[in-house]
Amino acid sequence: MTPSPLRPGDARADIAWWNNEAGNFDFLGNEFLLWLWWRWETQSDTIALPDESEVTGMFARTLTLQCPRDESGKETITAKSPVRLPEAAQAIRTGKLPRKAGLILVRHGEQYELTLQAETFTISGAKIRTEDAEAAADGQGILERRIDSVRGLHETVALLFHAFCERRIGKNWPGELEHVRRWLKTDATKTKGRPS
């Protein structure tokens, strides 16, 4: 498996921060964030997960994009919804890939606000909000519940990535990739809800 060529005419994609080693598929993290962006913008903000649960999400707070060919540098956009800004759309249209993104994910009544580093899958600054947090037991019960929330955070991100990987290795991926390319070429700057 090699990185998906996102620009029409490219036979393969070069990624400056990928070491091209066989067995290193960390570039899938960058494709995952771009796919999420496309999916949330063009279809629904709710995605079915392999465990038959659902996650609702959006990009929030921060977005770091970098040119995979090392031609046009790196930029970090900080805004309430960075993907809504024209400079973010312009960046992906010119071929930049997301390397780090702020996400808000809601699953099973828990909301996670986090920043995800695409290749390492390191999560930083994650805030966990539980609907019935106040109803938790005291003492050790609170700690066990908190650890369950950390598990829930990890599981949610893992399942969302799993959902992407299922599509990425599926036979329909070429078609889906074509939709992403078309979106990048024509629609990425005028998707739903963006101020004109």
Next chain:
Amino acid sequence: MGFLSGPVTLECFRVDGEQPRQFGPEHVKTLKKFAIGQLETSSTDQADVGFLAGRHLLDLDFDLEKNVIGEALHCAVRIDTNQIPAAVRKAWLQMELAAATADSPTGRPTKVQRQEAREAVEARCEEEAQSGRFRKMQQWPVLWDARESILYFGGCSAAAGEQCCDLCTQAFDIKLEPLTAGRRAQE
């Protein structure tokens, strides 16, 4: 602290090797055995790495009830370094050179004087490092979840994560592999 309150930062490692289903007194005993300060490194340049009980930077009060929460083992890793700041080294070198050239009519140090000054600074660095005056202590929370066979390292420093892995591998005889995007895809 870390995983038990406030915002969470984490890097995940898959735990391979023989693993417990439930943590017990033997794991707390291992934490004590590999606690910070128990294994002093021979070199002042090398960092000291060891476990903390998890509440604060100096917490060595390991306890089953505190460190085992349900199916998870919670603690912290402390990394102590003894690096003399570059500006301080530079200042010491300037002082050594000034003393060596005090009687020189040109005021310029010779090659030999420079070499002697550098050696004097190295010796002083060694001495100061041993005194602990420039010791820097940093801690990161660690959560080993037996249910999911995952070890969560509460930071995003690659170097610290690696040192934490080395410590856990040595202490508990396990193998840890970072769950990067590529590794997750393969799973």
